[in-house]
Amino acid sequence: MAPTIKDIANEAGVSISTVSLVLNQKGYVAPQTRSRIESVIQKLNYRPLHSARKLATQQTGNFGFIIWEGHFSEVELFYSQIFLGMEYAARHNDYYILLTTVREEFDPKTDLPRFLRYRDVDGVALAGRVPGALIDYLDNQHVPFVLVDYEVPGKNFNCIKIDNYNGAFQAVETLIKTGRKHIAFVGGSFFHPSVKERYRGYTEALDKHGLKHNRSEDYSYCENIETSRLIGEKGAMRLLENHPEIDAVFCCNDTTALGVISAVQRLKKRIPEDVAIFGFDDIPTAEFSSPKLSTIRVPKLEIGKEAYKLLYELIQNPRMAPQTRMIAVETILREST
Amino acid sequence: MAPTIKDIANEAGVSISTVSLVLNQKGYVAPQTRSRIESVIQKLNYRPLHSARKLATQQTGNFGFIIWEGHFSEVELFYSQIFLGMEYAARHNDYYILLTTVREEFDPKTDLPRFLRYRDVDGVALAGRVPGALIDYLDNQHVPFVLVDYEVPGKNFNCIKIDNYNGAFQAVETLIKTGRKHIAFVGGSFFHPSVKERYRGYTEALDKHGLKHNRSEDYSYCENIETSRLIGEKGAMRLLENHPEIDAVFCCNDTTALGVISAVQRLKKRIPEDVAIFGFDDIPTAEFSSPKLSTIRVPKLEIGKEAYKLLYELIQNPRMAPQTRMIAVETILREST
């Protein structure tokens, strides 16, 4: 059997209270007592039992990580890297991150993740677009939560945001500076605020550089569904066939951009000579496509870490005002521009 | 504050023992008492507190899921789907699956996942190739564990295996039946037993159909590193340039096959007219490549579920003899053959 705090106390000739104090670095313990206890802990390789500690402190030591099923199973990995970032951060304070998925048609009565049903988390990170009913539930039940790469218009929730606007702006400006005059946009679901912001960055960069004519609706292709390669292909086909003068495409993300690449290749246009292509996210595949994709790097691990930190601060200080943290992005130039 | 078992007992006019009995469906409780208690539970929306229950039962209610960092961050998703399968299964008995990664250079002294350090799991699933030192540790410490898509030669551990041999055999036989006479093999790391088995299926199918001449070393390309598109590209280039008669390539997995596709296309050969290509795994991308990839489907979710079930049985019955469960695969014909 694994040793308990009692074994340590006996072996060190002190009470369990004192052992607990050194374990938690609280109160004052005489230096020699402390070091004696510490060496016994070492010797017996003692670790406090999580569930006992949790029961006593009335904390769970867990954070939930909830993601829409479709996002988790996506072909390209993005949110799983964000999870990994949280997991890395959690290692340092021995928190556990419980990852689970929810379906699109979410009903709190029947679909509540079990760690919420059993109030088995101290807080929750919501990755990407999640059901509104879930957010409402957390809000009503006063479960601390942070939205990651998502937001609810008009609501002031804790969130970690990607600097979509500036990223898009930079990307388009880069295209303009290399002489592109006819820059199109291909995108997916406007349900997702990120896509909206990226579109805004696109249009404002055009405005700034006097390329207003690019802003005609003819230069944009969007479908109100989850982004995919297919949208990229269809969009590029449509745009380039109707407007052969287009010499660059800014895509709402890399997945879409990969679709655009295949379409452009099928149309026998050269990349980047005839058409430059810019993505967003820097998913791993972006580096392996041919040509390799220029894109805006979103630091996924860092986002996860930041989500963890915010959540942790939140439970230390429950009355903290909701805040938004913006994560900076970085331009990555490869072969497609 | 959330209600406790005491609140339920008071409200129902019984002792907490009785409430506990109905909660756990144990012993005999008079039907009317039971239903009274149940309705109070309903009414107060009571949920037993995990950590209290865990402390009392001396179980953790957690399983660990350990995967090599590189596998988790792989471009193509495979193991994360296996995780999802476990998570699905775990929902039904309120187990939690704690996902974490380990580095290649693993040292139990310093790199032990925290849930092992704190003995905070009842068992562990190891996905794919994991450090030998980790397996040894679990074995020595008598932590119940199951290997998923991995095995240790000469050791009789619990494992969930994919039927690699038969899958490969079927794939190659399919190629032969459609008239292919010169079938090459492209593969990666032989460290992984799965690759070995797939290779064996390949050679034995050739033997059975009297295509022994295919078995010359000239028809195989392998590198002892993690599989990747790059290996596929290099392999296909090498093989097809030296042996223009090759009319089919069986790849050790889809990732490799995607590389083979680009190489074949670069060589201006038609798929499947000139060269048929067969993959293995059925990763999501296989369906989106062009041409779409024929492959052997590995049921990832089912593997995860089976891993969960085996682990669960293991902790119910700790003296169970180690066993191997083989998961059947399925041939998926698409455009590349």
Add this chain to the structure above:
DNA sequence: CTGAAAGCGCTTACAG
């Protein structure tokens, strides 16, 4: 600076 005691919210023999 340290210990005795109560308490966290459950489960589980054991009586009756």
Add this chain to the structure above:
DNA sequence: CTGAAAGCGCTTACAG
């Protein structure tokens, strides 16, 4: 069929 009591392994005021 039900309840009183002990116990799981910790933490945390409170005395001293």
